[in-house]
Amino acid sequence: MMPHKILIVEDNENNRSLFRDVLTFHGYQVSVASDGQEGVALARELMPDLILMDIQMPGMDGMTAGGILKGDPATSRLKIIALTSFAMRGDLEKFLEAGFDGYLSKPISTRELPDLVKRWLQEEK
Numbered sequence: 001m002m003p004h005k006i007l008i009v010e011d012n013e014n015n016r017s018l019f020r021d022v023l024t025f026h027g028y029q030v031s032v033a034s035d036g037q038e039g040v041a042l043a044r045e046l047m048p049d050l051i052l053m054d055i056q057m058p059g060m061d062g063m064t065a066g067g068i069l070k071g072d073p074a075t076s077r078l079k080i081i082a083l084t085s086f087a088m089r090g091d092l093e094k095f096l097e098a099g100f101d102g103y104l105s106k107p108i109s110t111r112e113l114p115d116l117v118k119r120w121l122q123e124e125k
Protein backbone atom coordinates (compact mmCIF):
# COMPACT_ATOMS: atom_id res chain seq x y z
CA MET A 1 0.00 0.00 0.00
CA MET A 2 1.26 3.45 -0.90
CA PRO A 3 1.84 5.70 2.12
CA HIS A 4 -0.53 8.62 2.42
CA LYS A 5 0.92 11.90 1.24
CA ILE A 6 0.79 14.82 3.64
CA LEU A 7 1.73 18.40 2.88
CA ILE A 8 2.68 20.66 5.78
CA VAL A 9 2.50 24.39 5.03
CA GLU A 10 4.00 26.24 7.98
CA ASP A 11 6.33 29.23 8.19
CA ASN A 12 7.79 28.35 11.60
CA GLU A 13 10.81 26.18 10.95
CA ASN A 14 10.69 24.42 14.32
CA ASN A 15 7.04 23.47 13.91
CA ARG A 16 7.61 22.44 10.32
CA SER A 17 10.47 20.09 11.25
CA LEU A 18 8.67 18.73 14.28
CA PHE A 19 5.44 17.89 12.40
CA ARG A 20 7.43 16.47 9.50
CA ASP A 21 9.52 14.24 11.77
CA VAL A 22 6.53 12.97 13.75
CA LEU A 23 4.48 12.15 10.68
CA THR A 24 7.42 10.66 8.79
CA PHE A 25 8.06 8.42 11.80
CA HIS A 26 4.43 7.26 11.55
CA GLY A 27 4.93 6.17 7.96
CA TYR A 28 3.54 9.10 6.02
CA GLN A 29 5.16 10.57 2.95
CA VAL A 30 5.63 14.15 4.06
CA SER A 31 6.35 17.28 2.04
CA VAL A 32 6.78 20.76 3.44
CA ALA A 33 6.27 24.32 2.28
CA SER A 34 7.07 27.50 4.18
CA ASP A 35 4.43 29.87 2.84
CA GLY A 36 1.09 29.87 1.10
CA GLN A 37 2.40 30.39 -2.38
CA GLU A 38 4.79 27.46 -2.16
CA GLY A 39 2.03 25.44 -0.50
CA VAL A 40 -0.42 26.03 -3.35
CA ALA A 41 2.23 25.10 -5.94
CA LEU A 42 3.19 21.89 -4.10
CA ALA A 43 -0.43 20.95 -3.49
CA ARG A 44 -1.13 21.19 -7.23
CA GLU A 45 1.95 19.15 -8.04
CA LEU A 46 1.62 16.45 -5.38
CA MET A 47 -2.15 16.24 -4.84
CA PRO A 48 -1.60 15.19 -1.20
CA ASP A 49 -4.13 13.18 0.79
CA LEU A 50 -4.06 15.80 3.53
CA ILE A 51 -2.76 19.34 3.90
CA LEU A 52 -1.94 20.88 7.28
CA MET A 53 -2.13 24.61 6.60
CA ASP A 54 -0.83 27.20 9.01
CA ILE A 55 -3.02 30.30 8.93
CA GLN A 56 -0.57 32.97 10.03
CA MET A 57 2.29 33.14 7.55
CA PRO A 58 4.18 36.03 5.96
CA GLY A 59 3.52 36.49 2.27
CA MET A 60 0.48 34.46 1.27
CA ASP A 61 -1.32 33.38 4.45
CA GLY A 62 -3.10 30.09 4.96
CA MET A 63 -6.59 31.49 4.57
CA THR A 64 -5.71 32.80 1.11
CA ALA A 65 -3.87 29.64 0.08
CA GLY A 66 -6.71 27.42 1.30
CA GLY A 67 -9.20 29.59 -0.54
CA ILE A 68 -7.26 29.28 -3.80
CA LEU A 69 -7.12 25.49 -3.52
CA LYS A 70 -10.78 25.17 -2.52
CA GLY A 71 -11.81 27.52 -5.31
CA ASP A 72 -10.04 25.54 -8.04
CA PRO A 73 -11.97 22.48 -9.28
CA ALA A 74 -8.65 20.66 -9.77
CA THR A 75 -7.82 20.89 -6.06
CA SER A 76 -11.13 21.64 -4.36
CA ARG A 77 -11.44 18.09 -2.99
CA LEU A 78 -8.10 18.11 -1.21
CA LYS A 79 -8.54 17.86 2.55
CA ILE A 80 -7.17 20.92 4.28
CA ILE A 81 -6.82 21.34 8.03
CA ALA A 82 -6.21 24.85 9.38
CA LEU A 83 -3.46 25.21 11.97
CA THR A 84 -3.99 28.32 14.00
CA SER A 85 -2.98 29.98 17.18
CA PHE A 86 -5.98 32.28 17.14
CA ALA A 87 -8.03 31.67 20.24
CA MET A 88 -10.96 33.68 18.99
CA ARG A 89 -14.48 32.46 19.34
CA GLY A 90 -16.13 31.81 15.99
CA ASP A 91 -12.93 30.76 14.28
CA LEU A 92 -14.09 27.25 13.58
CA GLU A 93 -17.09 28.58 11.72
CA LYS A 94 -14.88 30.97 9.79
CA PHE A 95 -12.57 28.19 8.66
CA LEU A 96 -15.38 25.83 7.75
CA GLU A 97 -17.04 28.62 5.77
CA ALA A 98 -13.76 29.14 3.92
CA GLY A 99 -13.89 25.47 2.94
CA PHE A 100 -11.38 24.03 5.37
CA ASP A 101 -12.09 20.45 6.44
CA GLY A 102 -10.96 20.87 10.01
CA TYR A 103 -9.15 23.00 12.47
CA LEU A 104 -6.35 22.48 14.95
CA SER A 105 -5.27 24.99 17.59
CA LYS A 106 -1.65 25.47 18.52
CA PRO A 107 0.19 24.39 20.51
CA ILE A 108 -0.25 21.08 18.74
CA SER A 109 0.39 17.91 20.70
CA THR A 110 2.80 15.71 18.76
CA ARG A 111 1.42 12.77 20.72
CA GLU A 112 -2.06 13.44 19.39
CA LEU A 113 -1.16 14.58 15.89
CA PRO A 114 -0.75 11.09 14.33
CA ASP A 115 -4.17 9.97 15.59
CA LEU A 116 -5.81 13.16 14.36
CA VAL A 117 -4.19 12.77 10.96
CA LYS A 118 -5.33 9.16 10.76
CA ARG A 119 -8.89 10.19 11.61
CA TRP A 120 -8.94 13.02 9.05
CA LEU A 121 -7.62 10.69 6.37
CA GLN A 122 -10.44 8.22 7.09
CA GLU A 123 -13.18 10.84 6.98
CA GLU A 124 -15.43 10.75 3.96
CA LYS A 125 -15.49 13.82 1.79
Ligand SMILES: [Mg+2]
Binding pocket: 010, 011, 012, 054, 055, 056, 057
Ligand atom coordinates in the same frame (compact mmCIF):
# COMPACT_ATOMS: atom_id res chain seq x y z
MG1 LIG B 1 2.78 30.85 11.27
